[in-house]
Amino acid sequence: ELGEHRHYMHKEIFEQPQAVIDTLQGRITDSSVLVSAFGHRAESIFAEIENIQIIACGTSYHAGMVARYWFEDILGLPCSVEVASEFRYRHPVIRNKTLLVTISQSGETADTLAALREAKQQFPGIASLTICNAPESSLTRESNLVFLTHAGPEIGVASTKAFTTQLVALALLMTAIGQVQKRLTEQREKTIVHGLQKLPTLIQNALKHEETIKQIALSFADKTSALFLGRGTMFPIAMEGALKLKEISYIHAEAYPAGELKHGPLALIDEQIPVVAIAPKDELLEKLKSNLQEVKARGGQMIVFEDEGSCVSSDNDNFHVVKATTNVGRITAPITFNIPLQLLSYHVALIKGTDVDQPRNLAKSVTVE
Numbered sequence: 010e011l012g013e014h015r016h017y018m019h020k021e022i023f024e025q026p027q028a029v030i031d032t033l034q035g036r037i038t039d040s041s042v043l044v045s046a047f048g049h050r051a052e053s054i055f056a057e058i059e060n061i062q063i064i065a066c067g068t069s070y071h072a073g074m075v076a077r078y079w080f081e082d083i084l085g086l087p088c089s090v091e092v093a094s095e096f097r098y099r100h101p102v103i104r105n106k107t108l109l110v111t112i113s114q115s116g117e118t119a120d121t122l123a124a125l126r127e128a129k130q131q132f133p134g135i136a137s138l139t140i141c142n143a144p145e146s147s148l149t150r151e152s153n154l155v156f157l158t159h160a161g162p163e164i165g166v167a168s169t170k171a172f173t174t175q176l177v178a179l180a181l182l183m184t185a186i187g188q189v190q191k192r193l194t195e196q197r198e199k200t201i202v203h204g205l206q207k208l209p210t211l212i213q214n215a216l217k218h219e220e221t222i223k224q225i226a227l228s229f230a231d232k233t234s235a236l237f238l239g240r241g242t243m244f245p246i247a248m249e250g251a252l253k254l255k256e257i258s259y260i261h262a263e264a265y266p267a268g269e270l271k272h273g274p275l276a277l278i279d280e281q282i283p284v285v286a287i288a289p290k291d292e293l294l295e296k297l298k299s300n301l302q303e304v305k306a307r308g309g310q311m312i313v314f315e316d317e318g319s320c321v322s323s324d325n326d327n328f329h330v331v332k333a334t335t336n337v338g339r340i341t342a343p344i345t346f347n348i349p350l351q352l353l354s355y356h357v358a359l360i361k362g363t364d365v366d367q368p369r370n371l372a373k374s375v376t377v378e
């Protein structure tokens with residue numbers, strides 16, 4: 010079943026172009042998103058909502074964090090995101106006309122399910138939607154609307170292709186709501202759809218950097234800690250990169266929005282801490298570059314993943330710049346930049362000789378709290 014791959018995680022990383030194709034299939038036309046892909050009640054529910062509340066755990070939570078930037082920035086629709094284990098116990102206030110969105114690969118995560126049940130009990134009549142990879146699951150049964158990610162079975166405990174398809178699903182959801190509420194022009198919707206259609210190729214191209222990333226991974230083998238930096242949607246992508254590294258290589262990793270460096274984490278930086286930064290060409294790039302200068306002056310190894318237009322220049326051997334992609338858009342950027350981070354943690358884990366598909370202490374589906 011593994012074919013040419015040594016691990017399921019590796020196989021699943023390389024299945025991502027197809028997983029995206031399968032998740033888009035039948036959900037878009039050449040220029041628009043099919044609202045009915047979210048269920049026959051989607052149109053009337055989407056017309057009414059005024060807020061989004063996303064609830065999820067782990068990697069699925071990071072997908073929600075990315076989507077919050079999209080909902081608020083592109084649609085101007087308020088969106089909150091919270092980990093399910095906090096949401097379920099803190100008696101949150103949910104505003105009227107909220108769409109409760111759960112995100113889950115398995116559809117059985119105990120905290121996510123309990124958070125949905127709690128919200129339904131506190132706010133009877135609240136509209137719920139799940140983005141889920143398991144058609145027959147508790148979350149799909151208990152939500153009003155269901156959008157299935159067609160990632161196929163994910164065996165590796167570390168979530169990879171499920172995350173990528175969750176982001177695709179969230180982009181479609183954002184666009185569908187924008188369409189129904191007329192918050193997007195037809196032209197903008199078309200641009201988003203065309204971007205999504207390019208994703209399989211963008212991912213394919215990002216995967217081609219495996220050899221370079223393998224070399225970079227060598228320098229992590231003797232490290233005990235790493236820092237991941239990003240701004241905007243790249244902050245949750247940095248969080249996801251850090252989670253993946255901890256999960257499978259057991260190296261402590263933290264993610265920070267680069268603008269927070271001065272507020273504490275800069276004190277950590279020395280030559281023992283590799284710093285990974287994600288640097289697409291966007292309106293925050295110049296700010297990120299100056300954050301990187303501060304790190305460079307104090308630290309050791311820096312690894313920057315950039316795109317064609319970013320032009321982060323490397324001036325010494327400890328500073329690796331990888332052109333991970335061509336220019337990417339607002340939606341495609343976080344999805345594409347996540348790919349090299351997956352490969353990085355995979356190759357670090359290989360070098361460390363950990364059990365990549367079954368990391369210690371973890372289960373694929375967390376059905377108890």
Ligand code: M6R
Binds near residue numbers: 256
């Ligand atoms: O099945 P779910 O998406 O609800 O699972 C949520 C988390 O347990 C999961 O994403 C976990 O963080 C992964 N092992 C991360 O790789």
